Amino acid sequence: MRLSGKTAFITGGTRGIGLATVEAFIEHGAMVGFTARKTEGVNAVIARLAKNCVGFVADAGDDEAMVAALSATSSASGGIDVVFANAGHYVNAPLGETSRETLQQQLSVVTNTFMTVQLALPHLREGASIILMGSLYASMGPPGAGAYAASKAGIAALARSFASELSPRGIRVNVVVPGAVDTPSWGMDDLELSLRDERKRLIGERAPLNRMIRAAEVANAVLFLASDESSGLQATEIVVDGGTTGAMAGSPRYVRGEP
Ligand SMILES: NC(=O)c1ccc[n+]([C@@H]2O[C@H](COP(=O)([O-])OP(=O)(O)OC[C@H]3O[C@@H](n4cnc5c(N)ncnc54)[C@H](OP(=O)(O)O)[C@@H]3O)[C@@H](O)[C@H]2O)c1
Incomplete structure (x- = not known):
């Protein structure tokens, strides 16, 4: 029980990495408040997990809804110990073909992450842990x-400034940096099974471990950052990428001489 007695708040908790983290946190004794935009997703998670979690329909870009979700999560136990600002999305935006609106939509992930932390501040206990969602991209x-890459680089920069600002309160701010994680965000769920497996195999080949990362593996890194076991980590990044950056030359595609 690594989060026993702690209260956590997770944005984007109904699918993928966010859902895996909600599950891991509950398993380790936390009370979890989570958000998502779609009511049916929130209701499905509450119906399945029932105990020790409360869900809110709140777009991370909607300050009023976020204030309500944070206040309700905090009021149950008098404060929040962990914030995982996970909500985000990928928008394909090639140079020469991308509208200003598309850019602004993608870059809003930085604004939303900033506001999630800012709105959580009044509820954070001394020694709280904040984890921001980065990306290898x-x-x-x-x-x-x-x-997308700029939005995630921006989030990494936020973490470093936030860490300086919040260290006097003993609050830690770190980033989890996943490689290719097998979640619905890749848009493969509707594909025929054999095609889906083939796509996943090709994506996985970019990593020396020769597979996509599982959402639960990222959740384990977030769990570590959320727990007191990581009490000495501040303004750092944990990369969960199967070796893609650290040992690129070991990836099957590189070994075969493919791009
Ligand atoms: N999968 C990867 O390979 C990968 C790699 C590196 C980083 N990441 C990052 O990890 C995070 C989660 O990705 P994922 O792959 O787990 O995505 P996912 O499977 O699509 O899940 C996204 C979750 O966030 C919610 N969400 C999305 N936008 C939101 C918003 N504006 N406000 C509140 N909730 C929102 C979604 O629910 P609703 O749709 O109902 O809102 C859902 O619960 C993202 O920040 C992503 O950039 C993913």
Whole structure:
């Protein structure tokens, strides 16, 4: 029980990495408040997990809804110990083809992450842990993903400034940086099973571990950052990418001489 007695708030908790983190936190004794935009997703998670979690329909860009969700989460136990600002999305935005609106939509992930932390501040206990969601794309230069990469690089920069601002309260701010994680966000759920498996295999080949990362594996890193076990970590990043950045030359595609 690594989060026993703690209260956590997670944005985007109905699918993928956010849902895996809600589950991990509950398993380790936390009371969890989570958000998402769609009512049916929130209701489905509450119906399945029932105990020790409360869900809110709140877009991370809607300050009023976020204030209500944070206040309700906090009031149950008199404060919040962990914030995981996870909500985000990928927008394909190739240079030469991207509208200002699309750019602004993608970059709103930075604004929403900033506001999530700012709105949570009045509820945070001394020694709280804040985890922001980054991405390997921030440092890989993927074509067509400049806006997404910029949003995630911006989030990493936020974490460093937030850490300086919040250290006097003993509040830690760190970033989890996943590689390719097998979640619904890749849009493969509607594909025929064999095609889906083939796509996942090809994506996984970019990592020396030769597979996509599981959402639960990212949740485990977030769990560590949320717990007191990581009490010495401040303004740092934990990369969960199967070795894609650290040992690129070991990936099957690289070994075969493919891009
Ligand atoms: N999957 C990857 O390979 C990968 C790699 C690196 C980083 N990441 C990052 O990890 C985070 C989660 O990704 P995922 O793959 O787990 O995504 P996912 O499976 O699509 O789940 C996203 C979750 O966030 C919610 N959400 C999305 N936008 C929201 C908003 N504006 N306000 C509140 N909730 C919102 C979604 O519910 P609703 O649709 O109902 O709102 C859902 O619960 C994102 O920030 C993503 O950029 C993912």
